[in-house]
Amino acid sequence: MSDIPALEALKQALRRLPGVGPKSAQRMAFHLLERDREGARRIAQALSEAVERVIRCRRCNNFSESELCDICSSPRRDGSLLCIVESPSDLISLDQSGVYNGLYFVLMGRLSPLDGIGPEDIGIPRLEALLDEGGVKEVVLATNLTVEGEATAHYIGELVRQRNIKATRIAYGVPIGGELEYTDRMTLARALSGRREA
Amino acid sequence: MSDIPALEALKQALRRLPGVGPKSAQRMAFHLLERDREGARRIAQALSEAVERVIRCRRCNNFSESELCDICSSPRRDGSLLCIVESPSDLISLDQSGVYNGLYFVLMGRLSPLDGIGPEDIGIPRLEALLDEGGVKEVVLATNLTVEGEATAHYIGELVRQRNIKATRIAYGVPIGGELEYTDRMTLARALSGRREA
Incomplete structure (x- = not known):
């Protein structure tokens, strides 16, 4: 499979998810590419947006999109x-x-x-x-x-x-x-x- | 947690992975946001690139990045x-x-x-x-x-x-x-x- 570096890179990247080993990573990569490319796009977008928007509440340290989370405010x-x-x-x-x-x-x-x-x-x-x-x-x-x-x-x-x-x-x-x-x-x-x- | 739509969206998106239910999706989302934001960025990028680059070989239908895969050629x-x-x-x-x-x-x-x-x-x-x-x-x-x-x-x-x-x-x-x-x-x-x- 050495001719598909983008697929290899995807398998490697998915292994950073907790509890995902080589076999699961391959299954996930193949599933998305074979049957759910829209899902792959959505996950990519959701990850980028979450990394960008989710911060920690400055008071309680919980996840939040605003400086003070809903519970604290x-x-x-x-x-x-x-x-x-x-x-x-x-x-x-x-x-x-x-x-x-x-x-x-x-x-x-x-x-x-x-x-x-x-x-x-x-x-x-x-x-x-x-x-x-x-x-x-x-x-x-x-x-x-x-x-x-x-x-x-x-x-x-x-x-x-x-x-x-x-x-x-x-x-x-x-x-x-x-x-x-x-x-x-x-x-x-x-x-x-x-x-x-x- | 209604104040964190980007986190909710990420959990929903991760459930499109095979074998991932609500609990696993939450664990994955929290792990990435708490401890591996670099990993989250990499997975997002790898997904986008794979969706863009990986096509099917026109002869054997296997995944490939070129029209004819390595095995067929x-x-x-x-x-x-x-x-x-x-x-x-x-x-x-x-x-x-x-x-x-x-x-x-x-x-x-x-x-x-x-x-x-x-x-x-x-x-x-x-x-x-x-x-x-x-x-x-x-x-x-x-x-x-x-x-x-x-x-x-x-x-x-x-x-x-x-x-x-x-x-x-x-x-x-x-x-x-x-x-x-x-x-x-x-x-x-x-x-x-x-x-x-x-």
Whole structure:
């Protein structure tokens, strides 16, 4: 197939998608070229537009197309509650549970000293600045129930209590080692309403 | 997340990839936007270039960037042998076996009367024109061993024999290294009825 460099380049590029190996990349490339060239054009356009338009909210760090995201700028949200999550997908999952009406702060990952990922790398200074603005009365720690997620929650919990703000941790039902993104809504609702002081 | 139309559009677009549902599409979109924007740009560019440059070889119907693909224009290939496959990926797999040195013809799928897919839809008229040019002495039928693949092989076999050209079918049986105990009944039946003198 050495005569088709554009096809080879497409297969290579598609392997940058998470969970896509050589076989899947080939299947995707062939599918699009054989049966869905319009789809290929749409994906290309959607990728270019998303890369260009999607930025991070300057307050909560979630994806947004405006400087301040819809959640942060909503007058119906309770600004005294701040929920800390590891990623935008965790935010979506929690928010869809419908139980929580406060604001969020999206970390850029979790603390992982072994990988050299410290507080600065995940945006802790920004979180501290946000807490120092005042107004937040309770911080809900909703990092994943993994070793690193727990350590991150513990670290942030200390920072929160130092400021005389209440720190709580979600609980009940989220299985140990489980990832929030793949937990069902009911379980997430239980975890939110059953939160305890950390 | 209604405030991020470019992100929603990206998730929708990614679902056009085969085997990608809503969860995978979200994971892919978030991964690219959070950690690999350069990858997103590359995929977009590779898709656009592939859609623009990759055409089908006018002789064998395989993907190509020139009117006649490398295989069809190679002087080292045996033009008296023509192998019929259902798709470009089947062509790659067969050609990588290194045993076959003839030419190919790539069908656009397989006959499926129930879905309204007839001979014209899979390129049979082009195949007949190719056979009528003369020069082909043996047609190797390498469609898949499914009901529709078999029907397609049978249909093409008739057309080939009408032109006094030899039609052969690739052998189906127990795969190399396969254990009889774990081989399905249909395959064993084929292996038995297709037995040869040892």
